[in-house]
Amino acid sequence: MVGMRGAYGGGGYSNGNESRPLGAAAAAAAAAPMTTSTEIASMAVHKVAQPPPQSTASKMKARVKETFFPDDPFRGFKGQPLGTQWLMAVKYLFPILDWLPGYSLSLFKSDLISGLTIASLAIPQARICYSLFHASASPP
Secondary structure: OOOOOHHHOOOOOOOOOOOOOOOHHHHHHHHOOOOOHHHHHOOOOOOOOOOOOOOHHHHHHHHHHHHHOOOOOOHHHOOOOHHHHHHHHHHHHOOHHHHHHHOOHHHHHHHHHHHHHHHHHHHHHHHHHHHHHHHHHOOO
16 A cells, blocks of 8 residues: 555555665664564563452442442541531532632632523523424413
8 A cells, every 4th residue: 555554564654655765764664573363472471460359238229329429528527527528518419619719709700601602602592492492382
């Protein structure tokens, strides 16, 4: 194939003009021996150990925990004093308490512009969908 010699180990890039000399690096790569399939087969194979056996109850507990808390938000609670645990729980339930102290007027302006932009698109779209649905759902 024209232009594909370099990709398949034949040397430098070729555009069909075979008389063009190759660069020193490309010539060295062309002269290097190719790796054969027996050499690849003899290379070391990394094995992965099987996980330790688990009881059915521990498997079920892990699945339920992953279903309801996929990011394990309570991981940081271990080893913390009770007051810190309560504060972390309240911040988990009400995330505004976590980011509100760092919120500024410039962020509010950006959020306001974003909200108005989305509203200018979503409200007319919702009205059109509503009118189409009720026009097709009305009895004869």
